[in-house]
Amino acid sequence: xxxxxxxxxxxxxxxxxxxxxxxxxxxxxxxxxxxxxxxxxxxxxxxxxxxxxxxxxxxxxxxxxxxxxxxxxxxxxxxxxxxxxxxxxxxxxxxxxxxxxxxxxxxxxxxxxxxxxxxxxxxxxxxxxxxxxxxxxxxxxxxxxxxxxxxxxxxxxxxxxxxxxxxxxxxxxxxxxxxxxxxxxxxxxxxxxxxxxxxxxxxxxxxxxxxxxxxxxxxxxxxxxxxxxxxxxxxxxxxxxxxxxxxxxxxxxxxxxxxxxxxxxxxxxxxxxxxxxxxxxxxxxxxxxxxxxxxxxxxxxxxxxxxxxxxxxxxxxxxxxxxxxxxxxxxxxxxxxxxxxxxxxxxxxxxxxxxxxxxxxxxxxxxxxxxxxxxxxxxxxxxxxxxxxxxxxxxxxxxxxxxxxxxxxxxxxxxxxxxxxxxxxxxxxxxxxxxxxxxxxxxxxxxxxxxxxxxxxxxxxxxxxxxxxxxxxxxxxxxxxxxxxxxxxxxxxxxxxxxxxxxxxxxxxxx
Numbered sequence: 001x002x003x004x005x006x007x008x009x010x011x012x013x014x015x016x017x018x019x020x021x022x023x024x025x026x027x028x029x030x031x032x033x034x035x036x037x038x039x040x041x042x043x044x045x046x047x048x049x050x051x052x053x054x055x056x057x058x059x060x061x062x063x064x065x066x067x068x069x070x071x072x073x074x075x076x077x078x079x080x081x082x083x084x085x086x087x088x089x090x091x092x093x094x095x096x097x098x099x100x101x102x103x104x105x106x107x108x109x110x111x112x113x114x115x116x117x118x119x120x121x122x123x124x125x126x127x128x129x130x131x132x133x134x135x136x137x138x139x140x141x142x143x144x145x146x147x148x149x150x151x152x153x154x155x156x157x158x159x160x161x162x163x164x165x166x167x168x169x170x171x172x173x174x175x176x177x178x179x180x181x182x183x184x185x186x187x188x189x190x191x192x193x194x195x196x197x198x199x200x201x202x203x204x205x206x207x208x209x210x211x212x213x214x215x216x217x218x219x220x221x222x223x224x225x226x227x228x229x230x231x232x233x234x235x236x237x238x239x240x241x242x243x244x245x246x247x248x249x250x251x252x253x254x255x256x257x258x259x260x261x262x263x264x265x266x267x268x269x270x271x272x273x274x275x276x277x278x279x280x281x282x283x284x285x286x287x288x289x290x291x292x293x294x295x296x297x298x299x300x301x302x303x304x305x306x307x308x309x310x311x312x313x314x315x316x317x318x319x320x321x322x323x324x325x326x327x328x329x330x331x332x333x334x335x336x337x338x339x340x341x342x343x344x345x346x347x348x349x350x351x352x353x354x355x356x357x358x359x360x361x362x363x364x365x366x367x368x369x370x371x372x373x374x375x376x377x378x379x380x381x382x383x384x385x386x387x388x389x390x391x392x393x394x395x396x397x398x399x400x401x402x403x404x405x406x407x408x409x410x411x412x413x414x415x416x417x418x419x420x421x422x423x424x425x426x427x428x429x430x431x432x433x434x435x436x437x438x439x440x441x442x443x444x445x446x447x448x449x450x451x452x453x454x455x456x457x458x459x460x461x462x463x464x465x466x467x468x469x470x471x472x473x474x475x476x477x478x479x480x481x482x483x484x485x486x487x488x489x490x491x492x493x494x495x496x497x498x499x500x501x502x503x504x505x506x507x508x509x510x511x
Contacts, residue, residue, distance in 0.1 A: 030047060055070075173216075235263070285304055300322075321348075343400075415444075
């Protein structure tokens with residue numbers, strides 16, 4: 001309640017001020033956004049979450065979800081109120097055990113006013129009780145919850161959390177997760193990390209998953225359905241859990257033949273990027289109508305149609321490369337998306353080399369020659385593509401060309417030292433494109449501002465090939481199409497999230 005006091009004279013005004021406790025006077029609302037230029041309303045200010053405990057019950061037949069989310073956080077300012085990003089119906093909120101008032105605002109904001117203001121630097125426990133039908137909810141005209149014939153899936157970028165749990169939805173605020181899901185017997189619940197336990201009672205089974213390393217909210221996933229689950233261990237000792245919807249039809253074999261190589265591919269990638277950073281691995285393929293994949297931490301999401309043309313290990317390489325580039329080291333802002341996508345694409349080029357289907361240089365020559373100077377491809381700036389082009393093909397392919405140009409400029413020793421050292425330097429944190437340039441200069445001992453500006457920020461086709469020396473293929477004419485190109489290009493088709501607030505229509509299917 002706001003009360004306006006009309007009091008003449010400075011003395012009266014001073015007496016009103018004195019009536020307000022000094023402690024409360026300095027408290028102010030946390031910002032409704034974390035400060036991202038592309039998505040001003042995403043995330044929230046005033047606090048940092050360290051852990052999410054999500055206790056959920058899901059009914060696949062009706063898509064009804066009910067849950068209790070417990071957030072452990074610490075305030076970063078004196079808070080009178082704060083926001084969470086969330087869409088479902090909330091019945092109760094408690095802050096430090098005491099009931100708090102709350103209301104929905106904006107497209108996806110839950111405004112919470114604790115009974116007593118919170119002092120900066122204090123530990124806070126927030127409990128939110130909620131329920132709803134995720135597939136019935138939209139924000140900005142789209143949904144990131146995928147209804148399937150046997151259940152539902154939360155997986156999307158840059159946002160999916162709002163449809164199934166309340167949180168601080170921006171990569172800057174990573175946290176550990178416990179996800180406990182009760183589903184009818186015969187259904188399974190798949191999430192990130194390791195399966196701690198399962199228990200059954202009265203026709204329902206509870207699955208308890210744990211992610212013990214910091215994880216961005218968009219990298220948290222939930223899938224409920226009927227799955228064939230395989231388990232194993234990589235050569236380096238990491239447990240692998242893969243899950244395949246029982247109704248993938250003709251795509252089942254190709255999906256399984258691709259994703260069952262997850263452990264092998266992760267071990268191979270660790271030779272370039274350093275030890276695998278988490279304690280779990282896997283992938284899952286629900287029966288969705290989507291067309292993209294997503295690097296959900298430890299357990300990437302894959303769409304069935306990505307295997308319509310047969311196996312695609314290149315796709316698995318891309319999503320697993322993100323475990324280092326995107327998951328272990330995350331963007332500081334969404335404009336830094338090149339740090340995720342350019343590197344995951346380049347990993348596909350290295351895999352092509354490994355498979356004897358075209359070297360990274362041959363692919364770079366082919367990509368460079370495939371886009372004439374007047375192609376709109378060159379007008380997208382991978383270093384800051386804008387929200388409408390965040391997943392544009394140029395972020396991937398021109399992004400990878402940048403890395404080949406860097407490799408040619410500084411030599412293999414320095415280049416591969418950077419690929420391995422970068423994830424270690426920023427492990428479990430966030431970084432910017434500028435941070436990468438600085439790091440590359442430190443490791444290589446060379447000034448690289450001009451190279452990065454040319455390849456990442458100029459809206460024109462860079463002069464000269466990505467190679468220092470034109471390849472024999474170029475001397476003979478147009479470069480030959482590498483054998484691996486069909487599989488790489490299979491991850492380049494129209495980006496089909498079905499919403500345009502931040503996704504380019506010419507983006508890539510692969511995140």
